[in-house]
Amino acid sequence: MRKDLALVTILLAVLTAGCRPGPVDYTTLPEEKVRRAADSLAQVFILTDGHVDLPYRLNVRHFRLEREFLGVPIQSNTGDFDYERARKGGLDAPFMSIYIPASYQQLPDHGKAYADSVISMVTGITDSLSDKFAFAGAPAEVEANTRAGKISLPMGMENGGPIGNDLKNLEHFYKRGIRYITLSHSKDNQICDSSGDTTHTWNGLSPFGRDVVKEMNRLGIMVDISHVDDSTFYQVLALTKVPCIASHSACRFFAPTVRRDMTDDMIGKMGEHGGVIHINFYNAFLDSAVVKRNQENREKLAALLEARNLKYTDSLAKPIIEQFRQDNPSLNTDVEMVANHIDHVVKLAGIDHVGLGSDFDGVDGDLPTGLEDVSKYPNLLYVLLKRGYSPEDIEKICSKNTFRVWNAALAAARP
Structure with missing residues (x-):
């Protein structure tokens, strides 16, 4: 059950800072305390x-x-x-x-x-x-x-x-x-x-x-x-x-x-x-950098298969595709x-x-x-x-x- 914001503020102040309720500066807190606060907010x-x-x-x-x-x-x-x-x-x-x-x-x-x-x-x-x-x-x-x-x-x-x-x-x-x-x-x-x-x-x-x-x-x-x-x-x-x-x-x-x-x-x-x-x-x-890099990879793989007269669906293409993707992982x-x-x-x-x-x-x-x-x-x-x-x-x-x-x-x- 969700709580109202005033109670949330009090809860997080105590949870993250271990002090009296009040405004919390999350930018200065240790990672563990901010993680705990983020988990709590997602649930609250x-x-x-x-x-x-x-x-x-x-x-x-x-x-x-x-x-x-x-x-x-x-x-x-x-x-x-x-x-x-x-x-x-x-x-x-x-x-x-x-x-x-x-x-x-x-x-x-x-x-x-x-x-x-x-x-x-x-x-x-x-x-x-x-x-x-x-x-x-x-x-x-x-x-x-x-x-x-x-x-x-x-x-x-x-x-x-x-x-x-x-x-x-x-x-x-x-x-x-x-x-x-x-x-x-x-x-x-x-x-x-x-x-x-x-x-x-x-x-x-x-x-x-x-x-x-x-x-x-x-x-x-x-x-x-x-x-x-x-x-x-x-x-x-x-x-x-x-x-x-x-x-x-x-x-x-x-x-x-x-x-x-x-x-x-x-x-x-x-x-x-x-x-x-x-x-x-x-x-x-x-x-856009992700779009560009991944498009370049797709074009390289297509050219590689074409050079070997293979289609994506061919059984002989599967190991080639897997190896290419290992060597050229998608950019995230x-x-x-x-x-x-x-x-x-x-x-x-x-x-x-x-x-x-x-x-x-x-x-x-x-x-x-x-x-x-x-x-x-x-x-x-x-x-x-x-x-x-x-x-x-x-x-x-x-x-x-x-x-x-x-x-x-x-x-x-x-x-």
Whole structure:
């Protein structure tokens, strides 16, 4: 059960400094005491994550969800998320990503049936493991679930394609539990242009997309601008009546080759509009040097196999690939780089406009050292404490900023 901030301050002062309650300067404390404080904060504060791809992992790997199966989502030696590791890391409310690949946009129903099936997978978890997981459609429900000792599984839909051309589908997905929608994914769709496409179908929002944003405001669904083209972002901010989120984005300042990330101007505008940028943990989005080095390695390996007239899937290629990867390991970022992105958002937009959006289970383990799975959040909190962030700041990053926007979206909804 979470404690109020005043009690947390007293607890941490005694725990870390061994003295009378009062402000603690974590930047000067020994590592052991700061580690202990970070572990405590992760357990004491409600910790949300704007984007976890467990449903995609379950769908692709065809894991069973029966209680007796000691795999996902209770305990697993693979992937980035399970119940035991989430508990260790203090994670209380990971938004389950209802990811719709862009290819489904071409189907007659635009992927609606597929989206419903993935949503049902999540509700299957909360139904069959109701002693451990529960749905949450609002911050108050997250708080109630946390008091009951359960991990909340709110849902966001990654790619608005399944809305099709019918605004009524928005209400359908809201009733099924969707609380944010990422307007596009890797390709332009009927709503807007994507950062992953170069077609510029609409030069931002389509006429239908403008209606989608308005209807999302009316229903209380948060508008997520992760993955959208820059032009789409600015048009959304000019149109929406409530703050937006970026459920899993990072700063283009550190990765200038990544159009998927947000520019300094976008981050500033997001803050002015009251929104929250949830920092993505994916190596390639955090540092362009990582992107460049790993791309060079991929090209070298491809050339090596081509010279031997081999394909990646050939049995004779396997030992060559393994040896190449041993000799040329992928470049990783680390937890300090994630903290750099948080620092950058705070500098440009303020402490009220940053959160966490890991992309766990969505990037094939291509994650920073120190943030390899959901048990590792305390490592990030430790770095933030050492950089001078207060417990009040960290609570905002963990959940209060997200809850503020989520509550604002719900409050603005109209029957």
